[in-house]
Amino acid sequence: MCICINCTYVDRCATYHAVEHQHQQPHLTDAPDFDPVEPSINVNIRTQNEFVEMEWDVVGCESFTEELGKWARLRPGEAIPT
Numbered sequence: 130m131c132i133c134i135n136c137t138y139v140d141r142c143a144t145y146h147a148v149e150h151q152h153q154q155p156h157l158t159d160a161p162d163f164d165p166v167e168p169s170i171n172v173n174i175r176t177q178n179e180f181v182e183m184e185w186d187v188v189g190c191e192s193f194t195e196e197l198g199k200w201a202r203l204r205p206g207e208a209i210p211t
């Protein structure tokens with residue numbers, strides 16, 4: 130699970146923007162203006178038959194600032210990314 134969904138910068142962050150891109154998710158912003166300090170990204174690669182699935186998760190970040198439910202408030206009613 131990506132820590133970004135509970136981070137106050139999620140709708141401004143360049144790294145989360147890249148993660149959304151990898152997951153082919155709609156972007157919260159088209160113009161991220163926040164560059165986080167030392168985000169750590171965990172990439173899981175799974176192969177299923179001939180498909181390769183990659184999952185990107187931010188698992189640590191010096192800029193993380195907790196704001197519980199931030200992503201969910203921005204996208205009410207939508208499934209929270211895992």
Ligand code: SF4
Nearest residue numbers: 133136139142165190
């Ligand atoms: S935890 Fe770091 S990478 Fe994730 S949204 Fe917050 S500042 Fe960006």
